[in-house]
Amino acid sequence: MGTHETRELLVINLSDKNLKTDTQLWNSTRVSVREAMEHHGWFVAEYNNFPTELHQSILKVAKELLDLPLEVKLKNENHKAGHGYITMISDDQPVHEGLGIDQVNDIQQCRRFSSLMWPNHHDNDRFCETVYAYAKMQAELEQLVIRMLFESYNLDKYAEKHIGETRYLLRLLKYRRLPNGEPNRKFISHTDKSFISILHQNHINGLMLKSEKDDVWYPFTPSPTRFAVIAGDAIMAWSNDRIKSCYHKVEMESVEERYSLGFFSFQEGMISIPEEMVDKDYPLAYKPFRHDGLLDFYETLEVHLKAHRTMTKAYCGIPQACE
Numbered sequence: 497m498g499t500h501e502t503r504e505l506l507v508i509n510l511s512d513k514n515l516k517t518d519t520q521l522w523n524s525t526r527v528s529v530r531e532a533m534e535h536h537g538w539f540v541a542e543y544n545n546f547p548t549e550l551h552q553s554i555l556k557v558a559k560e561l562l563d564l565p566l567e568v569k570l571k572n573e574n575h576k577a578g579h580g581y582i583t584m585i586s587d588d589q590p591v592h593e594g595l596g597i598d599q600v601n602d603i604q605q606c607r608r609f610s611s612l613m614w615p616n617h618h619d620n621d622r623f624c625e626t627v628y629a630y631a632k633m634q635a636e637l638e639q640l641v642i643r644m645l646f647e648s649y650n651l652d653k654y655a656e657k658h659i660g661e662t663r664y665l666l667r668l669l670k671y672r673r674l675p676n677g678e679p680n681r682k683f684i685s686h687t688d689k690s691f692i693s694i695l696h697q698n699h700i701n702g703l704m705l706k707s708e709k710d711d712v713w714y715p716f717t718p719s720p721t722r723f724a725v726i727a728g729d730a731i732m733a734w735s736n737d738r739i740k741s742c743y744h745k746v747e748m749e750s751v752e753e754r755y756s757l758g759f760f761s762f763q764e765g766m767i768s769i770p771e772e773m774v775d776k777d778y779p780l781a782y783k784p785f786r787h788d789g790l791l792d793f794y795e796t797l798e799v800h801l802k803a804h805r806t807m808t809k810a811y812c813g814i815p816q817a818c819e
């Protein structure tokens with residue numbers, strides 16, 4: 497296939513009202529989810545189980561937040577990698593900015609964040625409520641994917657404990673074209689260090705997803721009800737390399753700003769590779785590790801090493817005989 501051919505995105509409908517456990521629809525959907533994750537490392541979820549206004553309202557508050565003065569945004573300190581304020585500069589202009597809300601599914605953390613950003617504003621309730629409702633919807637989607645994946649590997653007995661030990665980060669992001677008029681290609685190809693990441697955005701194109709097995713890039717076509725569900729390095733380790741973390745990048749040409757929302761799951765406890773994941777085709781490839789330890793290790797690396805999944809192999813991988 498030629499490199500400029502438009503490729504059909506793999507879309508899986510996760511909003512069918514009949515999608516209930518132990519139904520034929522559930523079982524066939526869970527097979528599609530597992531196959532997509534093993535083949536591509538991602539899929540696009542069609543998901544509309546939320547009020548339609550929520551898409552517009554989260555984008556509105558993302559703009560209000562990222563329009564705040566730099567000194568206010570800098571107050572969002574977090575020692576964990578990529579959890580605080582991030583920025584990339586071109587010709588003295590910020591062309592990429594992001595703010596993370598850690599433990600976003602805890603209303604107290606949403607309140608803490610909004611009063612940090614708007615200390616004198618009575619109106620920060622609206623920000624807090626919107627973000628909290630949005631994160632609740634995203635967590636439901638993430639947990640649906642986790643349940644399906646765990647079941648598809650006959651590991652459903654571990655699913656509730658896993659979900660109970662999950663911490664979520666919401667990152668609100670803004671991209672601008674470069675001041676010299678060139679497309680913004682600053683967010684280079686990388687894998688996330690999360691377990692699962694879910695990406696959602698406004699109408700401006702730019703996100704590209706690499707298929708692991710096809711070895712080609714797919715441009716993501718945005719829609720209010722489309723979510724890119726992508727594998728992070730931690731699920732790669734947990735699945736003992738059956739699922740490979742997804743390389744993705746942003747290349748934005750539009751004059752209009754691109755806003756996106758990254759929802760990332762992390763494990764609080766140890767991640768151990770279930771023994772059921774180990775067999776002669778998949779010999780044990782990772783030692784048990786702490787997810788936060790992986791993030792601390794990330795902080796110690798040079799920029800070019802951070803982007804690659806090899807950093808996770810370096811952190812907790814077990815060298816294989818053929819390597």
Ligand SMILES: O=C(O)CCC(=O)C(=O)O
Binds near residue numbers: 667695703744746
């Ligand atoms: O803006 C996007 O769609 C991608 C964001 C992303 O890859 C990240 O925050 O890790």
Ligand SMILES: [Fe+2]
Binds near residue numbers: 686
């Ligand atoms: Fe990413």
